[in-house]
Amino acid sequence: MNYVGIDIGSTASKVAVRGEKEIYFVLPTGWSSKETTQIIKEKLKAEGVDVQSDNTKVVATGYGRIAVDFADYVITEITCHARGGREMAGDNLGIIDVGGQDTKVILVENGMVQDFLMNDKCSAGTGKFLEIMANRLGVTLKELFDMAQAGTVLPISSLCTVFAESEVINYIGEGRKREDIAAGVVDSVAAKVAQLSQRKNLPKRVILTGGLSHSEYFTKALSGKIGQTVEPTEKGRYAGALGAAILAEEKSK
């Protein structure tokens, strides 16, 4: 048997396979979740996993989860992230997931989701904010983080991405160093994520998942703002897909 978890995020789509095969891959979601879903299906077939076979169980999650027409189950990203997070760090933990359009805080107690929180319909404190600012500075996300580490934080105080962007434009106009602006951008995201996280009583152990999860620089900034350690995770971007694959196995038993 193969158990497939497909996490269609707003920016990236993540796939995890467990069972006979063990596969992980990620691809950009692009403009159509439906098309991305087809590409995933073909890619899996090439790897020897037929999603339509009786020997394969599929759980779809993420904002594009309904587009996965061959899914056996559809489960929200909160439940899937919690399951994936447990696999990575145990049954009692807090998960902070900075995604492309949503930032989530999930509290897991004895293996169960106890509480969760998502950001409002606003891109501040999400990957989208970083993407917009990196574009504005003419660099990639990776370059933005590299530059930020060499810079000194310039304050960006606006709570709104659009206004924050004009703050960045002002800094550019003033001829400030790109490194300092980049540091300000990362610091601003960390501050907003921390603000959201602090609305809940975080447990002792907290991990970061999502596209930034491997960044020690970001987890350090975040830990500083929250006042407790947030651990980076190597495969954190796959937390939702991995959780979905595990749930596919658990649900079919």
Place this chain on the structure above:
Amino acid sequence: MADYRKMWEDLGMDVETHDQLCAVLPQAFGDVYLSQENRPEGMDYYNMVVADIHGIRPAELIEHQKKGGKVFGTFCVYVPDEIVFAADAIATGLCGGSQFWVPGGEKVLPTNTCPLIKASVGARLDRTCPFFRIADMYVGETTCDGKKKAWEILAEDVPVHVMNLPQMKRAKDVQAWAEEIEDFKKVVEEFTGNEITAEKLAESIKLINAKRAALERLYETRKNENIPISGSDALLISQIAFYDDPGRFTQMTNKLCDELEQRVKDGVSVFPAGTKRIMLTGTPLAIPNWKLHNIVETSGGAVVCEEMCTGTRYFERQTAETGTTVKEQIQALAERYMGINCACFTPNSGRVDDIIRLAKEYKADGIIDVNLKFCNLYDTEGYFVERAMKEAGIPVLGIETDYTDSDAQQLRTRVSAFIEMLNK
């Protein structure tokens, strides 16, 4: 659907713009309501009321005016309908539950005003709500800052009487509210030319009590393990309660309750066994705001109770019928109305007690604390609500939303995740 265009034109409405609303409402109603399975037959009446919500009832109100009667438009569960009906006048709710009216309100109000106020002001100024056109007088109250200023804007072209609702619940505040009701009585008497006698007031107290009792009976059926009516349908009835003729509404709702009670005896439920029971608490859901109920009930949940102005705050507790003088009756009204727990009071711990009590009575598995965007009072009070629920061991999800559909997917994710959490 009968043709009401002539009536709307005579009311001075912007019929062309109003047509746009008429064009989308049936679709929205069909999607949310008519798609439900195994609805009680008694819902036919409410379907009909909604189908012609800007036709049938407005025509009745106009008929009443032709006979020399007055119509009072009200916005809030604190305004005592009993006074209005005792003067042979009619109290009716006004429009304010659709995004359709919001841009009109934003022309004059700050953007960070709650959608309920923006929609109401927009419906009035854009002339797209027959109830606003018909009402001879609007009765406002001081339940929030946004409303207080909105009355001043509305008062520029229609008489407005504002009742000064106290913001604390000491004995002297109840007295102050009794005096406000006394003043309101004088205003209504003068405006209608009809004296409000103890006999008339006793009659209208009975009339409104009967309406509340019918709603209470309806809600009682939702406490059963087998839920005989969906939350969406119950919400619709609560919403219509603000507009309909009270006598007829009571009769039709009691008739529906006969059917629902039979369903309870027969073990009929509109939800599969084990569906998670969700209680909503927070800001009002004015017609046609069915968004959250629809999302919950199409995401594997059942709404079993609304601790809201469109819900338990409207009908819980009766007015004592023992008063024999107008003074005693007004005292009884003041005590009944001051028992409502709105976030505009400080402190308002009674509401937290209500929520915990209702959660037990309705066997709620989880609570969704709903806040209309920019309602500072309920938003801030959410801090206590969520903390108290945690202490009581009741899972709670806080949601902030407005009348637009742009956040429907995000809301669906949160609500689905909440229900998945409860299902474990």
